[in-house]
Amino acid sequence: MTPRPDDDIAGLRIVGNRHWGRWASAVVVLLLLALALHSMLDNPRFEWDVVAANLTEESILNGVLMTIKLTVISVLFGFAGGTVLALMRLSSNPVLVSVSWAYTWFFRAVPMLVQLFLWYNIAALYPRLALSLPWVGEVWSAATNEVISPFSAAVLALVIHQSAYAAEIIRAGIQSVGAGQLEAAKALGYRPGQIFRQTVLPQAMRTILPPAGNEVIGQLKTTAVVSVIALQDVLYSAQIIYQRTYEVIPLLLVATAWYLLMTSLLSVLQHFVEVHFSRGNSQHRRNWLGRAVPSQESEA
Amino acid sequence: MSEAIRLRGIHKQFSGNPVLKGIDLDIAAGSVTVILGPSGSGKSTLLRCINHLEKLDGGTVHVGDTLIGYQRKGQALYELPEKRVAEQRQRIGMVFQQFNLFPHRTVLQNIVDAPLRIRGQKRVEVQARAMALLEQVGLAHRAEAWPRELSGGQQQRVAIARALAMQPEVMLFDEPTSALDPELVGEVLQVMKQLAHSGITMVVVTHEIGFAREVADNIVFMDHGQVVEAGDARNLLDNPQHPRLREFLASVL
Ligand SMILES: Nc1ncnc2c1ncn2[C@@H]1O[C@H](COP(=O)(O)OP(=O)(O)O)[C@@H](O)[C@H]1O
Numbered sequence: 001m002t003p004r005p006d007d008d009i010a011g012l013r014i015v016g017n018r019h020w021g022r023w024a025s026a027v028v029v030l031l032l033l034a035l036a037l038h039s040m041l042d043n044p045r046f047e048w049d050v051v052a053a054n055l056t057e058e059s060i061l062n063g064v065l066m067t068i069k070l071t072v073i074s075v076l077f078g079f080a081g082g083t084v085l086a087l088m089r090l091s092s093n094p095v096l097v098s099v100s101w102a103y104t105w106f107f108r109a110v111p112m113l114v115q116l117f118l119w120y121n122i123a124a125l126y127p128r129l130a131l132s133l134p135w136v137g138e139v140w141s142a143a144t145n146e147v148i149s150p151f152s153a154a155v156l157a158l159v160i161h162q163s164a165y166a167a168e169i170i171r172a173g174i175q176s177v178g179a180g181q182l183e184a185a186k187a188l189g190y191r192p193g194q195i196f197r198q199t200v201l202p203q204a205m206r207t208i209l210p211p212a213g214n215e216v217i218g219q220l221k222t223t224a225v226v227s228v229i230a231l232q233d234v235l236y237s238a239q240i241i242y243q244r245t246y247e248v249i250p251l252l253l254v255a256t257a258w259y260l261l262m263t264s265l266l267s268v269l270q271h272f273v274e275v276h277f278s279r280g281n282s283q284h285r286r287n288w289l290g291r292a293v294p295s296q297e298s299e300a
Numbered sequence: 301m302s303e304a305i306r307l308r309g310i311h312k313q314f315s316g317n318p319v320l321k322g323i324d325l326d327i328a329a330g331s332v333t334v335i336l337g338p339s340g341s342g343k344s345t346l347l348r349c350i351n352h353l354e355k356l357d358g359g360t361v362h363v364g365d366t367l368i369g370y371q372r373k374g375q376a377l378y379e380l381p382e383k384r385v386a387e388q389r390q391r392i393g394m395v396f397q398q399f400n401l402f403p404h405r406t407v408l409q410n411i412v413d414a415p416l417r418i419r420g421q422k423r424v425e426v427q428a429r430a431m432a433l434l435e436q437v438g439l440a441h442r443a444e445a446w447p448r449e450l451s452g453g454q455q456q457r458v459a460i461a462r463a464l465a466m467q468p469e470v471m472l473f474d475e476p477t478s479a480l481d482p483e484l485v486g487e488v489l490q491v492m493k494q495l496a497h498s499g500i501t502m503v504v505v506t507h508e509i510g511f512a513r514e515v516a517d518n519i520v521f522m523d524h525g526q527v528v529e530a531g532d533a534r535n536l537l538d539n540p541q542h543p544r545l546r547e548f549l550a551s552v553l
C-alpha cells in the first residue's frame with residue numbers, strides 16, 4: 001500500500017492567519033497618538049499647571065453641580081413629558097395626535113439657543129403672570145421677571161427641548177413592540193395601564209435606551225448654552241475666571257476635563273442599564289467598550 | 301348540558317368588507333369544538349370576537365351568563381370600558397399561533413405574573429400551581445429558562461400553561477401548531493389532548509384533522525364568514541353533507 005498524504009496527520013501544527021495589516025495599522029496609529037500627546041505635554045501654552053490648579057476650584061465645582069442639576073432635571077422631566085407626548089401621538093384621538101405632532105415639529109425646529117433667549121425674555125410678551133380660576137377669581141399672580149430667573153428660563157428651555165426629542169425616541173420604542181404582545185397581555189386580562197407598564201415599556205426599553213443614552217449625553221453638553229444668559233454652569237464658571245486671569249485655554253481645558261468625566265460616567269451607566277433591559281433577549285452582551293461577549297443565558 | 305359559549309348573529313366587517321356574516325353557535329360546557337375552514341374564512345376573527353379582541357358590528361357573545369364586551373341598555377349595546385372587558389377576559393384563556401410569550405420574563409414569570417398581578421393571588425399558591433402546570437406540559441425543568449431558549453413546541457406548551465394559570469372557564473386556540481416544525485406538532489397536540497380530558501371547554505381552530513377526529517366532540521366548518529356545516533365530529537368527518545366541506549376535507553387530508 002502506498003503512503004497517503006494524510007497518514008502523518010497527528011503531528012501537524014495549525015498556524016492561524018497572522019494579520020500583518022492589523023499590526024501595521026496599530027503601530028501607525030500609536031505613533032501618531034504619541035506625537036499628538038507629546039506636542040500637548042511639551043507645549044507650555046497648554047499651561048497644565050493652571051489646569052491642575054483650577055480643576056477643583058470651588059466655583060468650578062459649583063458649576064459642575066449646576067450642570068449636573070440642569071441635566072438631571074431636564075432629562076427627568078423631558079422624558080416624562082416625552083412619554084406623554086408619545087402616548088398622545090399614538091392615541092386614537094385626532095386632537096391629541098395633532099397637538100403632539102405640532103409640539104415636536106415646533107420645538108425640534110427652533111434652535112436651543114433661540115428658545116433660551118425667548119424664555120429668558122418672555123416678560124416682553126407677558127409682563128405679568130396670573131392664575132385665575134372660574135368663580136374663585138385670581139389665586140396667584142406675579143411679575144414675570146420675578147418668576148423667570150436665568151435658572152427657570154434654562155430649565156424651561158431644556159425640558160421643552162428634551163421632551164420633543166424624547167417623544168420621538170419613545171414613540172419609536174413603543175411601536176417596536178409587536179401587536180402579538182399586546183394581544184397576549186389583553187387576552188390574559190391585564191388592564192391597559194398594566195399592559196403599558198408590564199409588557200410594552202420593558203420591551204420598548206431595548207429600542208429606546210441606545211438613542212436615549214445618546215440623548216442624555218447630548219443634553220449634558222447642550223446645557224453649556226446656558227452660559228449665554230449668565231447661569232453659572234461649569235463653562236460659565238470657567239469663563240468668569242479667565243475673564244479675570246486671561247488664562248483662556250487652560251480654563252477651557254478644565255471645563256473639557258469635567259465634561260469628559262461626566263459623559264464617560266454616563267456611558268458606563270448607560271451600558272449597565274442596557275444590560276438590565278436586554279434580559280432574555282440578546283444573543284450576545286456587549287462589554288462597556290462595546291465589544292460583544294457571550295451572555296451567560298445562551299450557555300445555559 | 302349547559303352552554304359555556306353562546307354566539308348569536310355575530311357580524312363583523314373590516315373597512316366595509318364583511319368577514320363574519322351572522323354566526324350562531326352554542327358550545328356546551330366541557331366540550332371540545334374544532335373550527336375548520338379555508339384560510340380567510342373568518343375563523344380567527346370569530347375566536348377574537350369571543351374574548352372581545354375585536355369589536356362587533358352586530359350580535360352578542362355570552363360566556364356563561366355574561367354578555368362579553370357590551371352592556372345592554374334598552375335596545376342598545378354599549379361597549380364596556382377596557383377595565384371591565386379586562387375582567388371578563390380573565391375567564392377566557394387564549395393560545396396564539398405565534399405563542400406570544402413575554403420575552404423579557406422567564407418561563408415561570410410568564411406563568412405567575414398574571415395570577416399575581418391581576419388576580420392578586422398569594423405567591424406561594426400561584427408558584428405551586430405554576431409548577432404543577434409546567435409538570436403537566438412536561439417543562440418543569442425549564443422553569444428558569446428564557447422563552448427564546450426554547451423550541452417552538454416548548455414555547456407553545458408554556459403559552460398553554462400561562463393561559464391555564466388564570467384558571468379560565470374556556471380556552472380558545474388559534475392554530476396552535478401552524479407555526480411549528482412538523483416534528484414539534486405532536487408534543488403540543490399531546491398536551492391539548494390531555495387538557496380535553498380534563499373537562500375544560502375548548503374551542504380549537506386547526507387544520508389537524510387527526511386531532512379533530514380523535515378529540516373533538518363537535519366540528520364547525522366555516523367558509524366566507526358563515527357556518528356552512530356544524531355537528532357531531534365523527535359524523536361530520538365521515539359523512540360531510542356540504543360539497544364545500546367535502547372539497548375542504550379532500551384538500552387537507
Ligand atoms: N385587522 C384586520 N383588518 C382588515 N382585515 C382583516 C383584519 N383581520 C382579518 N381581516 C380579514 O378578514 C378575513 C378573515 O380573516 P381571518 O379571521 O384571519 O381568517 P382565518 O383565520 O379563517 O384565516 C380575511 O380576509 C382577512 O384579510
Ligand SMILES: [Mg+2]
Pocket residue numbers: 343344345475
Ligand atoms: Mg387565522
